[in-house]
Amino acid sequence: MPESPVRSPSTRVPPVLLAATLALASFLFTSCYILRPGQGGGKIKSEAGRKLDPGDIALPAGYRIEAIATGLTFPTAVTFDDTGALYAVEGGYAYGEEWGVPRLLKVMKNNVFVPIAVGDSNGPWTGVTYVAAKEGGAGKGSFYLTEGGQLRGGRVLRIGMDGNIQALVENLPSLGDHHTNAPVIGPDGMLYFGQGTATNSGVVGTDDYKFGWLARHRTFHDTPCQDITLSGVNYLSKNPFTSGKKKDTVETGAFSPFGSTTIPGQVVKGEVPCNGSIMRISLQGGKPELVAWGLRNPFALAFAPDGRFFALDNGYDQRGSRPIWGAGELLWEIHQGTWYGWPDFSGSKSLAVSEFTPPHGDTPERLLEKAPVPWLPTHASADIVPHPVPSYQDDPPPAPMAVLPVHSSADGLDFSRAPEFGYENQAFVAEFGDMAPGVGKVLEPVGFKISRVDLARGVAEDFAINRKGLGPASKLKAGGLERPVSLRFSPDGKSLYVVDFGVMAVSKHGPKAQKQTGVIWRIWKENGQ
């Protein structure tokens, strides 16, 4: 009796099953964070200039957009004077150690820019606001700018229409990762501004050396605003100062210079000015007063039409000695006297959980043994309500008003006020876009758009996006948005002006910004004016 033919196992598998297996494998692969390559928006081939086509930008029905100024170098902000004339700030510095000259320019028609004031090599100039002359009094009819202070420390500047520059505050702790930002006048007539942290998450590391500043300012580190007690966790890293010795390592603790360790229970004295904070001064200058801290990089501040005070805070990156994964950008309502959780929380969530643990990495340990004690404002503004600071162990910091996409770099904030524009009282946010891979890996480009946030619901929705896909226009071979860095409604509220920083490529070697590619866009609603 002949033996029955033996069939190979593979031919016994039904084709349908094989197809399903392959489909499942494809699904898993396209979903898998680990396997898929990073696709940051800065992954572009550097080409000179940029294409402009407003038609490449999608907006809600009834809205229009146009480019009203082009060819700017690293623009960061705009403001308006008493007559409604438009002014723009060129930063004079871009990450990647790209240096230029900060300038305040009056924006005329046909791409004509009249310089009002020119700074030196202590950029970037990160923001501007104008106090109307018609309000009278000293300091009125002037521009107020924040100078990032990458070389000599941050400053708040007053610039007259004649171009005269006067420093109201100097030596702010801006020599590190983040700068002095976001000047805004409060309803109390005081000038509020943000001060970013020196580091990503409290520990100076080799990422700061790559930024460039650690080589210049070897002992610089974060300064707390109040006395804090450390947990004594230290982090091992390579020593970039002895690069010839491959195995040379150093340990560094929180709120300490690179290479300095800490011990449990160690108290670090707080002082003002300090990092990760919002401070305020009078329009005449003087010693800054602390408003709130525990922020990471409050790059944009704005008062809502109802008088409430808001800050946009850039979230943690996955870099350095204490990398944090999956931390969103936060929109806070700011209450005077509150600590907002940096460096141990993202919003009201502790970092010491899997949600913030990098894949194959360590769960971030707490740096602070206990919470900073609450403090009472010296003279609380009636418009900025003091908030009871919770105890560290029992309650987390307050929850943010909205959580925006990880690495989107939410940098610009203003509120719609006019029915002619629509979306009244909603927050509009400029998302600069990811700087992957330097900040961590993303599967697709994040940001590069304008969002609006319904504060009542904490819901963020797209408002202006590139029609052809995710990412900056240069990556999409299109003429739309590149890197929106700030925005401001016109004095009548009918138009939204968006400052587009320009083309910035990012590779494993760092960012590379392209000069003369900055644009100012204007968005308005048809039949709204």
Add this chain to the structure above:
Amino acid sequence: MKTRVRIVLLSCALGSWFFFGCAAGRRSEPLRGSLDVSNPKVAHGQVVFMNQCDKCHPGGDAGLGPSLNNKPLPGFLLGFQARHGMGAMPAFDKEELPQTDLDDVVAYLKALRRNG
């Protein structure tokens, strides 16, 4: 015969790849019009999604994590993945994401997929 089977399998795999990996995931207002959130479950799911999910899947699209809008997973699998995690995605327990909230998130994602 074997050649035909191989072609069919390869086509399935490539089709899946394009379907899961490259299908358009963008569903936001500027491209698709505003989302109808008149259903209370969808409206509540949107709020929960914004608080828990949007930071990695902006508008249901890809970002830090993959797009959800172009994955035709049934609702129970979406819920299963949120509850138990997978790969780099963290698991959300019932304390952090109660079952009713999770159900509403799924309702929101389904509405988002249908948008436009």
